[in-house]
Amino acid sequence: MTPRAESPAVETPAGADAPAGRFDAIVIGAGMAGLYQLYRLRQLGFSVRVFEAGGGVGGTWYWNRYPGARFDSESYSYGYSFSPELLEEWDWSEHFSAQPETLRYLEHVAEKFDLRRDIVFDSRVASAAYDDARDEWEVALESGERARARFLITAIGPLSAPVMPDIPGVESFLGEAYHTGRWPHHPVDFAGKRVGVIGTGATGVQVIQEVAKTAGHLTVFQRSPNYCAPLLNRPIDAETQREIKATYPEIFERCLESHGCFLHKADPRKAMEVTAEEREAFYEKLYGEPGFGIWMGNFRDILVDQDANDTISDFVRRKIRERVKDPEVAERLTPRDHGFGTRRVPLETRYYEVYNQDNVRLVDLRETPIARITPKGVETTAEEHALDVIIYATGFDAITGSFDRIDIRGQGGQRLRDKWADGPKTYLGIQAAGFPNLLTLVGPHNAATFCNIPRCIEQNVEWVTALLAHMRERGYRRVVPTEEAEAAWTAHVLELAERMLFTRVDSWFMGINKNIPGKNKRTFLLYSGGAPAYRARCDEVAARGYEGFLLQ
Numbered sequence: 001m002t003p004r005a006e007s008p009a010v011e012t013p014a015g016a017d018a019p020a021g022r023f024d025a026i027v028i029g030a031g032m033a034g035l036y037q038l039y040r041l042r043q044l045g046f047s048v049r050v051f052e053a054g055g056g057v058g059g060t061w062y063w064n065r066y067p068g069a070r071f072d073s074e075s076y077s078y079g080y081s082f083s084p085e086l087l088e089e090w091d092w093s094e095h096f097s098a099q100p101e102t103l104r105y106l107e108h109v110a111e112k113f114d115l116r117r118d119i120v121f122d123s124r125v126a127s128a129a130y131d132d133a134r135d136e137w138e139v140a141l142e143s144g145e146r147a148r149a150r151f152l153i154t155a156i157g158p159l160s161a162p163v164m165p166d167i168p169g170v171e172s173f174l175g176e177a178y179h180t181g182r183w184p185h186h187p188v189d190f191a192g193k194r195v196g197v198i199g200t201g202a203t204g205v206q207v208i209q210e211v212a213k214t215a216g217h218l219t220v221f222q223r224s225p226n227y228c229a230p231l232l233n234r235p236i237d238a239e240t241q242r243e244i245k246a247t248y249p250e251i252f253e254r255c256l257e258s259h260g261c262f263l264h265k266a267d268p269r270k271a272m273e274v275t276a277e278e279r280e281a282f283y284e285k286l287y288g289e290p291g292f293g294i295w296m297g298n299f300r301d302i303l304v305d306q307d308a309n310d311t312i313s314d315f316v317r318r319k320i321r322e323r324v325k326d327p328e329v330a331e332r333l334t335p336r337d338h339g340f341g342t343r344r345v346p347l348e349t350r351y352y353e354v355y356n357q358d359n360v361r362l363v364d365l366r367e368t369p370i371a372r373i374t375p376k377g378v379e380t381t382a383e384e385h386a387l388d389v390i391i392y393a394t395g396f397d398a399i400t401g402s403f404d405r406i407d408i409r410g411q412g413g414q415r416l417r418d419k420w421a422d423g424p425k426t427y428l429g430i431q432a433a434g435f436p437n438l439l440t441l442v443g444p445h446n447a448a449t450f451c452n453i454p455r456c457i458e459q460n461v462e463w464v465t466a467l468l469a470h471m472r473e474r475g476y477r478r479v480v481p482t483e484e485a486e487a488a489w490t491a492h493v494l495e496l497a498e499r500m501l502f503t504r505v506d507s508w509f510m511g512i513n514k515n516i517p518g519k520n521k522r523t524f525l526l527y528s529g530g531a532p533a534y535r536a537r538c539d540e541v542a543a544r545g546y547e548g549f550l551l552q
């Protein structure tokens with residue numbers, strides 16, 4: 001391929017106060033991914049404009065302000081690793097810090113690296129179209145303003161498109177109503193109120209155990225029980241703080257070696273290789289340890305072998321029965337239709353004990369589905385539950401949802417939404433054929449979707465930055481994967497997924513969302529080969545001159 005002479009140099013950027021203009025790169029989203037991408041591109045001397053729908057930086061940690069929102073990743077394994085100074089000066093107060101602290105951290109990062117001057121807030125991108133003649137993207141905001149750039153980089157989040165339940169009457173409720181992913185900035189008081197929570201996924205579990213502390217009465221509307229495991233959070237004392245800071249290189253190294261970039265590395269043994277007593281003792285140990293160890297640090301075959309999976313599923317089911325006093329309630333809280341770890345495992349703090357409280361009631365929606373939301377509360381097929389507050393913990397249109405909400409058109413006006421209608425097709429989860437110069441951080445089929453996400457964000461951003469630097473050095477204006485490379489990667493992703501037990505279960509991992517029309521067909525959104533293998537493949541592709549990509 002002959003490189004073109006012209007480089008994507010800075011072209012008349014607009015002033016920081018004017019969203020419109022022409023840039024080397026436009027980044028959509030100012031969460032963990034967007035902030036780091038801005039930082040890296042600025043280092044290269046690229047002109048960058050970031051458009052962010054929210055009123056501040058932080059993404060997930062800006063929007064999800066619900067009570068109880070906190071990490072499932074160990075705090076010190078989650079922060080950015082790129083700046084030793086940042087690592088040294090930032091003290092995480094808890095092993096699994098709460099949302100306000102993470103938001104403060106990201107605000108601190110934006111301040112420290114002077115990132116805000118290139119970000120335009122309260123600016124939702126409505127559409128983006130590729131201009132084939134000029135090798136650039138035109139982005140239109142909801143306000144109607146437009147901007148252009150050679151490269152369009154999406155950092156729009158795997159869990160950032162909130163979904164309301166598909167139930168009639170939602171608008172009719174006269175009390176207070178909140179979606180956890182769009183929580184208000186003012187405090188919400190539950191004292192003495194009748195609160196209903198719809199949804200018992202990872203977010204629902206966090207919010208329920210917190211709201212149960214003060215609500216006058218709490219009704220939990222559960223459609224699918226999950227296997228929840230203890231978080232076992234605790235404050236970080238001064239000595240541990242010193243130790244963390246002294247061992248950051250080892251912490252990050254350990255993350256990078258593990259399948260999902262967590263501190264927890266799978267046990268090399270298979271579940272059935274040990275005796276029943278050893279297995280039980282191992283599960284007890286994991287259940288008594290903080291974080292995702294029971295999911296990520298378990299026997300290496302629990303997510304691929306049904307017999308192995310049955311043993312840990314039975315163990316967690318027993319724990320639920322031990323912790324919930326009423327056997328009927330315990331049974332309703334016990335998953336029977338899927339195995340442990342085949343859906344996102346919620347981590348909890350005294351979640352099951354909530355159901356032993358007199359002021360808490362569990363409503364099983366499999367027995368009595370919600371018929372409608374009424375002005376007074378929630379009506380199931382059995383009765384009307386009068387409520388003062390409804391909390392919708394109904395999650396997100398995961399991974400592809402934030403893409404679907406933007407009208408993205410590539411070569412020949414092809415819509416990304418249409419291209420991905422039967423499941424995403426990508427090369428490395430970073431690009432799609434027919435969409436030149438569109439780079440999708442934490443996109444579908446990217447290892448970042450099944451990861452301690454910032455560790456994978458750093459890899460994504462650094463890889464994309466190196467690609468753009470490579471293009472600039474050689475005068476290329478356009479990068480796009482070949483159809484063959486895309487087909488091969490997509491087939492590889494599907495092949496890897498097929499051995500995983502989670503492909504036999506309906507969940508957001510599989511693109512299922514019963515609240516969204518059309519999202520009822522299982523597709524493969526995740527890359528399940530593990531972050532180390534993904535990273536190695538990306539490095540190999542780069543080392544071979546970006547094999548599989550057409551550079552022009």
Ligand SMILES: Cc1cc2nc3c(=O)[nH]c(=O)nc-3n(C[C@H](O)[C@H](O)[C@H](O)COP(=O)(O)OP(=O)(O)OC[C@H]3O[C@@H](n4cnc5c(N)ncnc54)[C@H](O)[C@@H]3O)c2cc1C
Nearest residue numbers: 029031032033053059060071072073124125156157452453
């Ligand atoms: C409650 C909760 C807890 C979590 N806990 C963990 C955890 O413990 N460990 C972990 O690894 N991951 C966790 N995650 C996943 C989390 O999303 C990632 O860790 C990480 O924050 C993703 O960063 P991001 O920058 O890719 O996306 P986000 O943080 O989601 O940021 C995307 C940004 O893009 C903006 N945006 C989207 N569309 C548009 C548009 N059209 N125009 C303009 N702006 C747009 C959004 O407003 C948002 O600010 C959690 C997620 C949730 C919801």
